[in-house]
Amino acid sequence: MLLSLRGSMQRCFWTLLILTPLLLLLVGLLHVDMEMLTPLLGGQTEGLPITNIMFLKTHKTASSTVLNILYRFAEMHNLSVALPAGSRFHLGYPWLFLARYVEGVEQDGPQRHFNIMCNHLRFNLPEVGLGACPLQVQKVMPNDTLYFSILRNPIFQLESSFTYYRLNAPAFRDAPSLDAFLAAPHTYYNQSLSLKNACARNHMWFDLGFDPNAPVEESYVRARLAEVEQRFQLVLIAEHFDESMVLLRRRLRWRLDDVVSFKVNSRSERTVTRLTPEGQERAKRWCALDWRLYQHFNRTFWAAVRAELGPRRLRSEVARLRARRRELAALCLQDGAPKNKTQITDLRLQPFQSGQADILGYNLRQGLDNETLRMCQRMVMPELQYMAHLYTLQFPEKPAKIIPFLKA
Numbered sequence: 001m002l003l004s005l006r007g008s009m010q011r012c013f014w015t016l017l018i019l020t021p022l023l024l025l026l027v028g029l030l031h032v033d034m035e036m037l038t039p040l041l042g043g044q045t046e047g048l049p050i051t052n053i054m055f056l057k058t059h060k061t062a063s064s065t066v067l068n069i070l071y072r073f074a075e076m077h078n079l080s081v082a083l084p085a086g087s088r089f090h091l092g093y094p095w096l097f098l099a100r101y102v103e104g105v106e107q108d109g110p111q112r113h114f115n116i117m118c119n120h121l122r123f124n125l126p127e128v129g130l131g132a133c134p135l136q137v138q139k140v141m142p143n144d145t146l147y148f149s150i151l152r153n154p155i156f157q158l159e160s161s162f163t164y165y166r167l168n169a170p171a172f173r174d175a176p177s178l179d180a181f182l183a184a185p186h187t188y189y190n191q192s193l194s195l196k197n198a199c200a201r202n203h204m205w206f207d208l209g210f211d212p213n214a215p216v217e218e219s220y221v222r223a224r225l226a227e228v229e230q231r232f233q234l235v236l237i238a239e240h241f242d243e244s245m246v247l248l249r250r251r252l253r254w255r256l257d258d259v260v261s262f263k264v265n266s267r268s269e270r271t272v273t274r275l276t277p278e279g280q281e282r283a284k285r286w287c288a289l290d291w292r293l294y295q296h297f298n299r300t301f302w303a304a305v306r307a308e309l310g311p312r313r314l315r316s317e318v319a320r321l322r323a324r325r326r327e328l329a330a331l332c333l334q335d336g337a338p339k340n341k342t343q344i345t346d347l348r349l350q351p352f353q354s355g356q357a358d359i360l361g362y363n364l365r366q367g368l369d370n371e372t373l374r375m376c377q378r379m380v381m382p383e384l385q386y387m388a389h390l391y392t393l394q395f396p397e398k399p400a401k402i403i404p405f406l407k408a
């Protein structure tokens with residue numbers, strides 16, 4: 001009796017010893033699997049892909065790369081894009097956006113349906129409060145449109161702007177360097193020229209339609225941030241571009257390939273300058289409204305990532321996105337790397353150059369089959385060329401857009 005009791009206790013002990021690690025392993029695996037299964041069970045793949053989208057294309061914030069993603073999606077799914085009217089390349093910038101800046105919007109005629117709006121415009125969130133009158137953008141876009149935008153650390157955004165708009169903005173033209181400009185901004189910056197100098201101070205704040213020279217008063221800033229939060233369901237962060245694409249893909253319910261992109265509109269290292277630590281602090285003070293905007297939406301971005309993805313899934317989705325980008329770079333790009341203007345052999349793939357910036361583009365690999373070639377071309381097509389291409393597709397009866405620098 002005693003012997004049989006001891007025997008069964010021993011069996012119990014060995015069973016437990018074997019089962020416990022197995023159980024632990026199973027729990028661990030299940031946890032991973034549950035994370036992987038979440039998109040299939042919940043939000044991301046539930047429902048149809050979102051196709052009505054307004055992207056506020058802020059300046060010097062990786063917004064051309066986002067625009068390329070949206071253009072490709074529009075073209076692939078035969079969606080209509082709210083393109084600049086006539087020979088224009090933007091939607092009335094730097095003036096506040098008006099519906100009539102969109103090709104095909106007739107004042108009193110039948111309303112045309114647009115799915116995507118993503119060209120540069122100055123958003124006109126009325127500072128007197130939302131809802132008082134319909135936004136001009138709402139006159140063009142359907143009610144169920146998803147609004148999103150992207151912001152960049154104003155220190156680097158300003159540095160990019162300085163090089164790119166050096167010859168256009170009166171405030172930058174006479175300054176020997178950005179450090180010198182920031183040491184005495186009021187020597188160079190004339191507030192009454194604010195439209196011409198839009199890029200020189202609080203550029204992202206300006207793009208949202210707000211006053212870039214407004215005093216940084218707490219109640220004013222908070223009210224504007226709340227308005228942006230109310231209007232835009234998503235604000236992405238350029239410094240975390242891949243994480244941004246993961247979140248965007250989830251919200252739009254798109255496929256991985258839809259948000260894979262190559263970096264466009266970037267400068268060669270040679271034309272990037274680094275601000276001194278003192279200059280960086282001055283940039284934060286000079287663009288204090290942009291700094292507040294960026295800090296706020298950097299926080300809301302990470303809160304959304306935490307709430308919707310969690311660290312493990314974020315890591316795995318970012319890794320998948322990067323792996324696919326590497327695969328496509330090896331397939332499409334000559335040497336897998338960007339090229340400067342003089343190296344780009346196909347004129348149609350040459351990006352617009354501006355100021356002192358050396359804007360990079362791409363050469364494609366030789367010998368691609370037709371279908372792959374078309375896919376790769378779309379991924380590297382600079383903004384102006386892609387816009388002109390879509391315009392001709394959408395409005396074959398109208399004169400094509402002429403890109404002046406391609407005529408030379």
Ligand SMILES: Nc1ncnc2c1ncn2[C@@H]1O[C@H](COP(=O)(O)OS(=O)(=O)O)[C@@H](OP(=O)(O)O)[C@H]1O
Binds near residue numbers: 058238267
């Ligand atoms: N994927 C990705 N990740 C991070 N950063 C990126 C990305 N794509 C573009 N960029 C950088 O964005 C800058 C160009 O911004 P925009 O395309 O918005 O410029 S523009 O206003 O449309 O001219 C430009 O910055 P600078 O190189 O500092 O000028 C690009 O390098």
